[in-house]
Amino acid sequence: MASVVKNDSTHRVPGYSSLRKNLLHLAPRLANLPQEVKDDLEDPSSRYNIGWSHGKETLESGKPGTHHIVDQIYGPKAHYQNLNWLTKFRNFYAFIKLRPEVPYMTTVSKGMKVHKDEGLESILTRSRCHKGRLLYYFPAQQGIPGGNSMSSWCGWHTDNGSLTGLTCGIFTRDGVEIPCPDSSAGLYIRTRNDQIVKVVFGADDIAYQIGETAEILSGGILRATPHCVQAPKGEESSGVERSTFALFMQPDWDEKLSFPEEVHIHKELIPSNASLTYGEYSEMVLDKYYEKKQ
Numbered sequence: 001m002a003s004v005v006k007n008d009s010t011h012r013v014p015g016y017s018s019l020r021k022n023l024l025h026l027a028p029r030l031a032n033l034p035q036e037v038k039d040d041l042e043d044p045s046s047r048y049n050i051g052w053s054h055g056k057e058t059l060e061s062g063k064p065g066t067h068h069i070v071d072q073i074y075g076p077k078a079h080y081q082n083l084n085w086l087t088k089f090r091n092f093y094a095f096i097k098l099r100p101e102v103p104y105m106t107t108v109s110k111g112m113k114v115h116k117d118e119g120l121e122s123i124l125t126r127s128r129c130h131k132g133r134l135l136y137y138f139p140a141q142q143g144i145p146g147g148n149s150m151s152s153w154c155g156w157h158t159d160n161g162s163l164t165g166l167t168c169g170i171f172t173r174d175g176v177e178i179p180c181p182d183s184s185a186g187l188y189i190r191t192r193n194d195q196i197v198k199v200v201f202g203a204d205d206i207a208y209q210i211g212e213t214a215e216i217l218s219g220g221i222l223r224a225t226p227h228c229v230q231a232p233k234g235e236e237s238s239g240v241e242r243s244t245f246a247l248f249m250q251p252d253w254d255e256k257l258s259f260p261e262e263v264h265i266h267k268e269l270i271p272s273n274a275s276l277t278y279g280e281y282s283e284m285v286l287d288k289y290y291e292k293k294q
């Protein structure tokens with residue numbers, strides 16, 4: 001994990017506490033809308049990267065990602081312009097309110113030089129393609145095979161962007177916030193020396209994870225953080241849902257990336273000494289995790 005930043009007087013995001021709460025409480029509301037409303041928010045042409053997505057992503061060697069997501073791309077991007085889904089669901093203008101965090105978060109990446117004279121910070125600062133994802137985890141069915149595994153809510157994976165900012169998730173039952181009955185539920189990461197660690201941070205803090213693009217562009221100096229999400233277990237956990245928000249900071253779609261000779265991740269996808277745009281690279285990775293575009 002890159003770091004956990006305290007939302008204290010030195011790093012304060014104005015109004016963060018209420019923005020977080022208001023946003024996260026929208027997740028169960030959206031997830032419980034009638035199916036036809038959610039169908040209308042789907043966008044297959046972006047391979048469910050914006051709008052409503054339920055069980056479309058495949059993580060951890062063929063295991064479906066059991067999480068359910070709503071995404072919004074900030075800023076213009078031809079690839080995503082065919083669906084202005086915000087106009088369909090006005091409440092999600094809350095996403096836009098979190099936008100001022102983007103430059104704040106990029107300061108974390110200060111000093112991470114990705115090639116000769118270009119820092120990750122400048123690539124991320126000029127990017128208009130940061131992606132917000134409101135996540136909702138449906139209550140886990142108790143007593144099903146595999147339900148006890150550490151990755152029972154979301155399979156092990158690394159994020160595709162450069163740096164991911166995560167809010168502290170909330171647990172709810174029927175949309176009402178509750179303390180989680182099982183303290184082992186939540187986000188886990190694997191460290192560089194192969195230890196599995198539960199990520200614990202405060203309601204007003206933001207956790208940052210390193211993504212694949214930062215690993216690739218730094219030639220492996222930075223390492224993408226493998227992570228998964230565990231569902232709560234036991235009878236008293238029935239009906240417990242989880243909601244959180246991830247901000248994937250990533251280069252612009254058209255940003256030309258020079259990949260180092262030695263690539264440590266997605267080796268099979270990236271030709272050696274490749275010069276790809278971030279968009280081309282993303283499409284390759286999406287082919288791996290989603291059904292190929294027809």
Ligand SMILES: O=C(O)CCC(=O)C(=O)O
Pocket residue numbers: 133135154159166169187227229244246
């Ligand atoms: O739910 C979380 O805390 C993490 C979500 C996540 O890993 C993702 O959306 O890529």
Ligand SMILES: [Fe+2]
Pocket residue numbers: 157158159227
């Ligand atoms: Fe992730």
